[in-house]
Amino acid sequence: MLKQLTNVQVWVDDQDEALAFYTEKLGLELRDDVTVPEMGNFRWLTVGVPDQPDVAIALMAVPGPPVFDDETREQIKSLLAKGAAGGLFFATDDVQRSYEELKSRGVEFQQEPTEQPYGIDAGFRDPSGNQMRMAQLSE
Amino acid sequence: MTYAHPARHLLRAKDLVDARYRDRLDVPTLARAARLSPAHFSREFHRVFGGPPHKYLLMRRLERAAELLRNTDRSVADICLTVGLRSLGSFTTSFHRRFGMTPTAYRAVHPPALERARVPTCVLLAWARPSSSTFGEDGHTSPG
Numbered sequence: 001m002l003k004q005l006t007n008v009q010v011w012v013d014d015q016d017e018a019l020a021f022y023t024e025k026l027g028l029e030l031r032d033d034v035t036v037p038e039m040g041n042f043r044w045l046t047v048g049v050p051d052q053p054d055v056a057i058a059l060m061a062v063p064g065p066p067v068f069d070d071e072t073r074e075q076i077k078s079l080l081a082k083g084a085a086g087g088l089f090f091a092t093d094d095v096q097r098s099y100e101e102l103k104s105r106g107v108e109f110q111q112e113p114t115e116q117p118y119g120i121d122a123g124f125r126d127p128s129g130n131q132m133r134m135a136q137l138s139e
Numbered sequence: 140m141t142y143a144h145p146a147r148h149l150l151r152a153k154d155l156v157d158a159r160y161r162d163r164l165d166v167p168t169l170a171r172a173a174r175l176s177p178a179h180f181s182r183e184f185h186r187v188f189g190g191p192p193h194k195y196l197l198m199r200r201l202e203r204a205a206e207l208l209r210n211t212d213r214s215v216a217d218i219c220l221t222v223g224l225r226s227l228g229s230f231t232t233s234f235h236r237r238f239g240m241t242p243t244a245y246r247a248v249h250p251p252a253l254e255r256a257r258v259p260t261c262v263l264l265a266w267a268r269p270s271s272s273t274f275g276e277d278g279h280t281s282p283g
Contacts, residue, residue, distance in 0.1 A: 013143065013144065013147075077144050078144060078146055080144065081143070081144030081145070081146035081147040081149075081150060082146045082149075082150055082187060082188070083150045083153070083154075089259070108151065108154065109158060110154035110155075110157045110158050111157060111158060111260060111261075111264075112158065114260055116259075116260060121259060121260050123157075123260065123261055125150070125154065127143075128147070129144075129146075129147050129150050131261060133259060133260075133261060135259070
């Protein structure tokens with residue numbers, strides 16, 4: 001049986017920009033930053049929620065040849081920019097406070113905190129266009 | 140700023156519609172968010188997202204109005220203003236065109252559904268849109 005989810009992955013345009021956003025703006029912690037010269041300088045870059053050590057988010061650059069041909073790479077980049085490449089859902093104890101905190105750091109929100117039957121949620125974007133959400137779930 | 144795909148700026152304008160549909164948004168304001176001239180912006184928005192920006196804005200307002208009709212007991216006139224529309228008459232006309240019935244009739248046949256499922260707002264915003272393939276107001280897809 002599978003026993004645990006360890007990593008999730010998001011495509012990013014620029015790993016340095018993504019690292020700054022996820023750590024400095026969202027307050028996540030850096031987990032791994034390893035560049036492998038013999039694999040075409042592949043950079044394994046992961047961050048995570050400080051209180052959740054067993055799940056990491058891999059910030060993956062969109063590779064070109066030989067992994068993806070140029071057309072495929074451009075398609076992925078285009079989906080990313082259009083906001084159609086997926087995203088991440090976070091939980092918070094106080095969504096209004098988190099909203100104000102993140103907004104003051106320049107995070108782009110596309111939905112301010114909104115009451116839902118399950119709690120209050122809000123939506124924002126990472127620099128690449130990935131959808132980020134956070135929810136304060138009702139008890 | 141580092142590299143940004145051209146569509147990223149258009150997404151910023153689309154997000155602005157989703158965030159501020161209640162306000163007096165217009166195409167020039169949206170074009171500024173995308174850092175493009177209004178004419179170029181409308182063409183590019185249409186090309187990338189499948190419909191012109193002013194129709195996306197109207198679609199978002201109608202979708203939000205439908206949600207308020209389903210889940211609140213606020214009056215139709217109040218809902219019309221809340222979603223950023225000024226004229227009750229054109230709201231009713233647009234609503235009827237998209238949903239096939241008046242706001243009052245829509246409310247009567249759609250009791251609140253959200254209590255049954257934990258659907259995140261982003262899913263609602265995308266899936267409860269009044270039109271599936273385009274967000275045209277009248278079925279035409281020509282650039283506006």
